[in-house]
Amino acid sequence: MDVLHIETSNKTYPVYVGQNAIALLPDFLKENNAFxxxxxIITDESVGHLYLQTLKDTLSDIEKEVxxxxxxxxxxxxxxxxxxxxxxxxxxxxxNRKSLILALGGGAVGDLAGFVAATYMRGIPFIQIPxxxxxxxxxxxxxxxxxxxxxxxxxxxxxxxxxVFYDLNFLATLPLHEVRSGFAEIIKxxxxxxxxFYSWLTTNIHSMDLIDMDQLAFAIKKGIxxxxxxxKQDEMENGVRAYxxxxxxxxxxxENSVGYGSITHGEGxxxxxxxxxxxxxxxxxxxxxLTSFINWVTSLGYKxxxxxxxxxxxxxxxxxxDKKTTGREITFVLLAEEGKPITKTMAxxxxxxxIELMFE
Ligand code: NAD
Ligand code: ZN
Numbered sequence: 418m419d420v421l422h423i424e425t426s427n428k429t430y431p432v433y434v435g436q437n438a439i440a441l442l443p444d445f446l447k448e449n450n451a452f453x454x455x456x457x458i459i460t461d462e463s464v465g466h467l468y469l470q471t472l473k474d475t476l477s478d479i480e481k482e483v484x485x486x487x488x489x490x491x492x493x494x495x496x497x498x499x500x501x502x503x504x505x506x507x508x509x510x511x512x513n514r515k516s517l518i519l520a521l522g523g524g525a526v527g528d529l530a531g532f533v534a535a536t537y538m539r540g541i542p543f544i545q546i547p548x549x550x551x552x553x554x555x556x557x558x559x560x561x562x563x564x565x566x567x568x569x570x571x572x573x574x575x576x577x578x579x580x581v582f583y584d585l586n587f588l589a590t591l592p593l594h595e596v597r598s599g600f601a602e603i604i605k606x607x608x609x610x611x612x613x614f615y616s617w618l619t620t621n622i623h624s625m626d627l628i629d630m631d632q633l634a635f636a637i638k639k640g641i642x643x644x645x646x647x648x649k650q651d652e653m654e655n656g657v658r659a660y661x662x663x664x665x666x667x668x669x670x671x672e673n674s675v676g677y678g679s680i681t682h683g684e685g686x687x688x689x690x691x692x693x694x695x696x697x698x699x700x701x702x703x704x705x706x707l708t709s710f711i712n713w714v715t716s717l718g719y720k721x722x723x724x725x726x727x728x729x730x731x732x733x734x735x736x737x738x739d740k741k742t743t744g745r746e747i748t749f750v751l752l753a754e755e756g757k758p759i760t761k762t763m764a765x766x767x768x769x770x771x772i773e774l775m776f777e
Pocket of ligand 2: 665
């Protein structure tokens with residue numbers, strides 16, 4: 418079992434990564450007497466069906482009351498109504514300021530449960546138990562949120578977990594498009610921060626459904642290390658944390674415009690990364706073999722072009738709405754070199770010209 422440590426301004430917390438990582442949870446809870454006598458597990462319907470019993474069994478001899486709140490799967494978990502219902506459950510179960518919330522699920526459950534923990538009685542402890550590859554990113558760093566009709570993650574907080582137990586056994590049931598979604602973020606982390614890791618990925622990863630457990634464990638740990646390093650430098654996202662948005666400006670706009678669910682987050686981000694790499698070569702002096710990159714990610718099953726159902730103007734509008742800007746320009750994260758992100762602000766007409774070249 419590997420353990421990484423995430424350093425933040427007021428605490429350092431462990432991230433256990435490995436097969437059967439949750440077996441370490443009971444001892445962690447016993448050693449941390451600070452946690453009170455009750456636990457609320459928040460999980461979604463799909464993950465609950467698959468792994469709730471495993472988690473409950475793991476907790477069977479810890480002498481705490483264990484309660485459960487099951488929420489809808491996916492983005493439907495991140496609504497105000499679901500958030501409110503979790504708070505109601507917590508009040509019904511008499512959770513107090515020392516009670517612990519366990520988030521068992523992907524990024525959606527982690528964001529929701531973390532926001533419940535951040536706000537219930539002005540903040541109670543929580544532990545992340547991520548079950549998707551994407552959640553290697555969302556479970557670390559303390560950004561927690563729910564959505565508003567006006568936009569994703571509009572209501573949130575910074576609330577760091579007490580620990581992350583990343584049990585790789587849970588990933589076995591992930592559908593392939595979710596594997597791809599999470600792996601896009603790993604490729605992003607390599608590109609923005611770790612050229613050696615990027616070259617390891619291109620050498621070793623040739624098919625999403627043939628990744629073996631050792632490779633997956635290595636890639637996830639590297640990804641978490643990149644994220645942890647950036648969070649350490651800029652916990653509250655005043656500067657370098659924004660580099661994690663590489664590929665996300667256009668990626669989010671595609672995700673929003675085609676409608677959530679028809680393309681996964683990471684699949685949108687991959688198209689956004691191809692776009693950002695193109696811009697980086699043209700405007701930021703990046704020396705990069707884009708053709709090989711496109712061939713590689715295409716062989717992994719990613720799309721690299723914008724769906725033809727969308728229009729450039731619509732994407733510009735969506736990017737501005739996402740970033741809440743009204744001016745005639747948009748700022749992108751680009752790479753000056755592999756591992757050296759920068760930001761560049763570009764005018765609308767220039768962006769439209771570039772986007773027009775990206776359609777399928
Ligand atoms: P998700 O939690 O919606 O999970 C995707 C789907 O996979 C869901 O239907 C879920 O039920 C299912 N699932 C989860 N684990 C499974 C398993 N082991 N086996 C089978 N099915 C499983 O989505 P996600 O991709 O993990 O996360 C996306 C969310 O994360 C978004 O809401 C995004 O805003 C958020 N996010 C947050 C941060 C952050 O820093 N807080 C960073 C990135 C993304
Ligand atoms: Zn992302």
